[in-house]
Amino acid sequence: MSGMAEAPGSILVAGVTRRFGPGVAALDRVDLAIAPGEFVALLGPSGSGKTTLLRILAGLEFADAGTVAIGGRDMAGVPARERNIGFVFQSYALFRHMRVADNVAFGLRVRPRRLRPPAAEIRERVAQLLALVQLPELADRWPEQLSGGQRQRVALARALATEPRLLLLDEPFGALDARVRKDLRHWLRRLHDRLGITTVFVTHDQDEAMELSDRIAVMRAGRIVQCAPPAELLARPADAFVAGFLGEAMSLPCQVQDGLAAIEGFEPVPVAVPPGPAIAVLRPHELGVQRPPPGEAANGTIRTLRSQGAALRLGLEVGGLALEAEVPESGDFIRGEAVRVTIRTLRHVFPQLEAGSEAGRPPPGPGCRLDRDPVAGTCGAAGQRAPA
Amino acid sequence: MSAATEDPPWLRRLLILAVVGLLGLFLLLPLVAVFTEALRRGWAVALAALADPDALSAIRLTLLVAAIAVPVNTLGGIAAAWCIAKYDFPGRRLLTVLVELPFAVSPVISGLVWVLLFGAQGLFGPWLQRHGIGIIFALPGLVLATIFVTFPFVARTLVPLMQAQGREEEEAAATLGASGWQVFRRVTLPNIRWALLSGVLLCNARAMGEFGAVSVVSGHVRGETNTMPLHVEILYNEYQFAGAFAVAALLALLALVTLGAKALLERLGGRRMGGAL
Numbered sequence: 001m002s003g004m005a006e007a008p009g010s011i012l013v014a015g016v017t018r019r020f021g022p023g024v025a026a027l028d029r030v031d032l033a034i035a036p037g038e039f040v041a042l043l044g045p046s047g048s049g050k051t052t053l054l055r056i057l058a059g060l061e062f063a064d065a066g067t068v069a070i071g072g073r074d075m076a077g078v079p080a081r082e083r084n085i086g087f088v089f090q091s092y093a094l095f096r097h098m099r100v101a102d103n104v105a106f107g108l109r110v111r112p113r114r115l116r117p118p119a120a121e122i123r124e125r126v127a128q129l130l131a132l133v134q135l136p137e138l139a140d141r142w143p144e145q146l147s148g149g150q151r152q153r154v155a156l157a158r159a160l161a162t163e164p165r166l167l168l169l170d171e172p173f174g175a176l177d178a179r180v181r182k183d184l185r186h187w188l189r190r191l192h193d194r195l196g197i198t199t200v201f202v203t204h205d206q207d208e209a210m211e212l213s214d215r216i217a218v219m220r221a222g223r224i225v226q227c228a229p230p231a232e233l234l235a236r237p238a239d240a241f242v243a244g245f246l247g248e249a250m251s252l253p254c255q256v257q258d259g260l261a262a263i264e265g266f267e268p269v270p271v272a273v274p275p276g277p278a279i280a281v282l283r284p285h286e287l288g289v290q291r292p293p294p295g296e297a298a299n300g301t302i303r304t305l306r307s308q309g310a311a312l313r314l315g316l317e318v319g320g321l322a323l324e325a326e327v328p329e330s331g332d333f334i335r336g337e338a339v340r341v342t343i344r345t346l347r348h349v350f351p352q353l354e355a356g357s358e359a360g361r362p363p364p365g366p367g368c369r370l371d372r373d374p375v376a377g378t379c380g381a382a383g384q385r386a387p388a
Numbered sequence: 389m390s391a392a393t394e395d396p397p398w399l400r401r402l403l404i405l406a407v408v409g410l411l412g413l414f415l416l417l418p419l420v421a422v423f424t425e426a427l428r429r430g431w432a433v434a435l436a437a438l439a440d441p442d443a444l445s446a447i448r449l450t451l452l453v454a455a456i457a458v459p460v461n462t463l464g465g466i467a468a469a470w471c472i473a474k475y476d477f478p479g480r481r482l483l484t485v486l487v488e489l490p491f492a493v494s495p496v497i498s499g500l501v502w503v504l505l506f507g508a509q510g511l512f513g514p515w516l517q518r519h520g521i522g523i524i525f526a527l528p529g530l531v532l533a534t535i536f537v538t539f540p541f542v543a544r545t546l547v548p549l550m551q552a553q554g555r556e557e558e559e560a561a562a563t564l565g566a567s568g569w570q571v572f573r574r575v576t577l578p579n580i581r582w583a584l585l586s587g588v589l590l591c592n593a594r595a596m597g598e599f600g601a602v603s604v605v606s607g608h609v610r611g612e613t614n615t616m617p618l619h620v621e622i623l624y625n626e627y628q629f630a631g632a633f634a635v636a637a638l639l640a641l642l643a644l645v646t647l648g649a650k651a652l653l654e655r656l657g658g659r660r661m662g663g664a665l
Contacts, residue, residue: 058563059562059563060559060562060563079562080559080562080563081562081563081564081565081566081567082565083563084565085563086563087559087560087563089556089559089560091554091556093556093557093559093560094557094560095557095560095561095574095575095578095579096557096579097578097579098578106561106564106566106574107564107565110561110564110565110566110567110570110574111565155560158560158564159563159564161564162564162565
């Protein structure tokens with residue numbers, strides 16, 4: 001392995017499988033390589049295995065097969081307490097019987113005597129950490145006296161106290177209201193850029209993943225479907241699931257024949273996909289809406305109208321399907337109007353997989369293929385930041 | 389509370405009155421009766437009855453049995469509650485039911501079980517006799533029967549609390565580098581301490597007051613294997629009412645002190661934790 005693989009914050013996951021009882025695997029042969037200092041999101045619907053993967057990294061859960069290496073060292077048999085990984089729980093899991101300062105100091109106080117800093121140093125370190133998370137005045141409060149956002153930051157300070165080589169966050173903003181969530185997001189990203197600590201977080205919120213992370217690992221049914229920087233996921237989704245999960249997307253079944261995709265209600269669109277059933281993924285701005293020119297028939301009806309500043313949001317009904325279109329705020333459409341709906345561009349068409357067939361499953365996306373070297377490999381070097 | 393779910397005032401008053409009346413009739417009145425009966429012929433007689441060597445021996449034995457049974461059940465109860473609340477394993481439900489078994493079976497049976505196992509005609513009886521080990525009609529039998537009967541108290545108070553608290557604080561402590569013992573000592577124990585104390589006190593109250601199971605294994609040897617409840621019965625059957633009620637009053641007093649301590653601890657705990665008990 002190259003030198004970078006031994007860097008303290010690197011993660012190498014290979015073929016990790018985890019089953020809870022017989023039946024479906026929570027994780028199914030997952031490969032993932034993360035470079036030191038990276039900020040990576042595990043994104044997927046609930047039940048896709050993302051939290052299980054995070055807990056396996058932390059040593060709170062164990063893989064039935066496969067290996068996890070952190071900082072170049074195989075983690076098999078290494079218990080959570082020896083991994084030096086900061087973990088922030090979705091519910092924060094603050095120690096309810098300890099004041100904020102004692103919560104933050106915990107990781108230092110449980111060290112064996114010879115490694116434990118003196119009390120004065122611990123106090124100082126706690127003060128620094130509380131200043132870092134911008135809560136210096138709350139040191140003497142009980143956890144139950146804090147708001148959700150404050151608890152979140154205390155949990156983060158507690159996790160950072162032991163100077164972990166890796167920070168793992170499980171749905172870090174899940175329990176917060178929308179405004180606080182947005183503020184904390186920006187703050188967390190700035191904090192990461194300042195500390196440069198490798199960070200992996202779990203989310204089901206694509207906006208969150210898009211905004212925060214260098215790379216996103218999109219998960220479904222225990223597998224990483226694609227792992228790439230946000231822009232690349234949008235531009236070149238590996239399959240219909242990724243395309244449909246990211247950004248605002250409508251998935252339409254269609255039939256491809258002779259290089260043309262036939263979508264119900266629309267004129268055939270040329271595509272470069274082998275013939276057979278397929279799924280077309282459309283974004284609202286890829287639809288065009290006009291009054292039907294004379295001599296041409298309308299193919300849709302406007303059901304709802306909503307102005308969004310410069311753009312107009314139209315809820316449409318085309319060939320029995322409900323679609324959303326975003327058009328420039330110019331045409332003075334009215335509700336119930338019959339219009340002509342066209343596909344201006346069709347970027348993403350994917351051959352449909354036979355339901356339930358393992359063979360029909362696509363190979364892991366190009367971003368997930370494991371390389372000898374997690375840094376220089378194929379794992380989306382474009383999104384990487386230099387460790388601070 | 390909304391008007392729709394609120395009962396009319398007269399009904400509320402009636403229900404409260406009924407409850408208070410029932411409690412008074414079935415709990416308070418007997419208690420008062422015990423104390424008045426004990427002191428009917430004055431303090432001197434009551435104290436003399438307690439100073440009787442057999443009575444003193446019964447008091448000592450009762451305290452000794454409780455002093456052994458309560459710590460054993462405290463540790464066992466914590467272990468059982470920990471297993472049920474924090475681990476997932478096949479048979480977890482069965483364990484939950486087993487913990488409550490002593491509450492479900494009659495105390496007489498709880499005593500009889502030990503006689504069947506360790507009595508002269510019992511499974512291990514002959515072997516024990518050959519080696520000169522006395523369990524039935526001796527202190528070990530009393531302790532075993534008491535432990536069996538009072539086992540559920542600690543476990544049952546802890547299980548719901550530990551289940552509600554979940555595993556995450558312990559997991560957080562582990563990721564922060566705490567060893568198993570540190571996790572228990574610094575995270576688990578502080579989180580359950582008030583419930584634990586309350587369970588221990590209830591366990592203690594029952595350990596001192598248990599009659600049925602203890603009666604079966606004791607043999608009623610005066611001055612040797614008689615605990616306070618057994619001593620009360622003997623005195624009563626011998627028409628020594630003053631003595632019987634004096635010992636009974638002392639037993640009741642121990643129970644009242646225990647309950648008082650429990651209430652006080654719960655209030656203290658409630659205040660300190662902001663009601664997070």
